[in-house]
Amino acid sequence: MSTEKKVAIITGGASGIGFAFTRSLIEAGYAVVIADMAGADKAAATLKNEGFDVIGVEADVTSVDDTKKMVAAAVETFGGLDLLVNNAGIFTSLKLKPFDQIEPSEWMKVMEVNTLGPFLCAKAALPELxxxxxxxxxxxxxxSQMKGAPFMLHYTASKGAVISFTRSLARELGADNITVNAIAPGFTLSDGVLATGMEEVMGDVVRKTSRSIPRDQVPDDLTGALLFLASDGAAFITGQTIAVDGGSYFL
Ligand SMILES: NC(=O)c1ccc[n+]([C@@H]2O[C@H](COP(=O)([O-])OP(=O)(O)OC[C@H]3O[C@@H](n4cnc5c(N)ncnc54)[C@H](O)[C@@H]3O)[C@@H](O)[C@H]2O)c1
Structure with missing residues (x-):
C-alpha cells in the first residue's frame, strides 16, 4: 500500500515521550510506524481503532536486522519514509550512582542503546529518506548533558554524543535535502519516570530551583518542537538542538 501522507518511524514510540510523539504526528496527518522493543503492536492497535494509519514493529534499535525490518515495514505498508525520530533510549531504568560505581558493562549498555541505536536507525533509514x-x-x-548532571555519567555522556552526532550528520546529509536536528527535553514525567519513582527524588528540585516556568514537564510539552522541526517551515534549519525544559537551560 502507498499513501499520500508523510511517513514517520518513531523508535521507542509505544510509551512515554515516544507515544506523545506518535499521537501528535498521526493527528498531524502522518502515517506512523511505532518501532519499539516492547508494546509496539498494542500501542498501534489502540490508535488504529481510532482510525489512524499506524503499525507497530517489535524492534530493538541495537539490532541491525531489526532496524532494517522497521524501515522495510514503513515502505511495505505506507510506501516510503520521510521522518525518523530517534527517541528510544535508556534513562528511566538507570539507578543514580557516583561515576566510580558504574560498571563498564552498564556504561556500554547505555552507549549501545543511546548512541549505536540512533546510528543504526539512521543508516537503515537513509536510502528511503x-x-x-x-x-x-x-x-x-x-x-542534562548541557547542564552537567551528577550520578548518571554514562547517560549524560551518551546524550552529549547524540548532539555531536546530530551536528556532524547534518553536515553529511544537507546536500540530500535531509535535515538532522535534536530536541533536548528537561526532566519529563514520562511513563518510565512515573513508574520508577524518579519524580519523588528529582521533581521538587527541578520544579522549584531550576525552571523559569515552575511546573511539571509532561510528554506533550515536547510535541510542538517535534512538529516544527518536521514541518516544511523548518526546511533550512539543520544541526540544531532545541531545549524544551521550561526555561531551565539557556543555549
Ligand atoms: N523522561 C525524561 O525526563 C527525559 C529527559 C530527557 C531526555 N529523555 C529522553 O527521551 C527519550 C524517551 O524517554 P522516556 O522518559 O519516554 O522513556 P521511557 O522509559 O518512558 O520510554 C522509552 C521507550 O523506549 C523503548 N526502548 C528502550 N530501549 C529500546 C531499544 N533498545 N529498542 C527499541 N525501543 C527501546 C521502551 O520500550 C519504551 O517504550 C529517551 O531517549 C530519553 O533519554 C527523557
Whole structure:
C-alpha cells in the first residue's frame, strides 16, 4: 500500500515521550510506524481503532536486522519514509550512582542503546529518506548533558554524543535535502519516570530551583518542537538542538 501522507518511524514510540510523539504526528496527518522493543503492536492497535494509519514493529534499535525490518515495514505498508525520530533510549531504568560505581558493562549498555541505536536507525533509514522530497531525522537528546548532571555519567555522556552526532550528520546529509536536528527535553514525567519513582527524588528540585516556568514537564510539552522541526517551515534549519525544559537551560 502507498499513501499520500508523510511517513514517520518513531523508535521507542509505544510509551512515554515516544507515544506523545506518535499521537501528535498521526493527528498531524502522518502515517506512523511505532518501532519499539516492547508494546509496539498494542500501542498501534489502540490508535488504529481510532482510525489512524499506524503499525507497530517489535524492534530493538541495537539490532541491525531489526532496524532494517522497521524501515522495510514503513515502505511495505505506507510506501516510503520521510521522518525518523530517534527517541528510544535508556534513562528511566538507570539507578543514580557516583561515576566510580558504574560498571563498564552498564556504561556500554547505555552507549549501545543511546548512541549505536540512533546510528543504526539512521543508516537503515537513509536510502528511503534520500527518496523523500524533504527527509528529516530528529534525535532526542537531554538538557542534562548541557547542564552537567551528577550520578548518571554514562547517560549524560551518551546524550552529549547524540548532539555531536546530530551536528556532524547534518553536515553529511544537507546536500540530500535531509535535515538532522535534536530536541533536548528537561526532566519529563514520562511513563518510565512515573513508574520508577524518579519524580519523588528529582521533581521538587527541578520544579522549584531550576525552571523559569515552575511546573511539571509532561510528554506533550515536547510535541510542538517535534512538529516544527518536521514541518516544511523548518526546511533550512539543520544541526540544531532545541531545549524544551521550561526555561531551565539557556543555549
Ligand atoms: N523522561 C525524561 O525526563 C527525559 C529527559 C530527557 C531526555 N529523555 C529522553 O527521551 C527519550 C524517551 O524517554 P522516556 O522518559 O519516554 O522513556 P521511557 O522509559 O518512558 O520510554 C522509552 C521507550 O523506549 C523503548 N526502548 C528502550 N530501549 C529500546 C531499544 N533498545 N529498542 C527499541 N525501543 C527501546 C521502551 O520500550 C519504551 O517504550 C529517551 O531517549 C530519553 O533519554 C527523557
Amino acid at each position: 534520500r527518496k523523500s522530497s524533504a527527509g528529516r531525522i530528529i534525535n532526542i537528546a537531554s538538557t
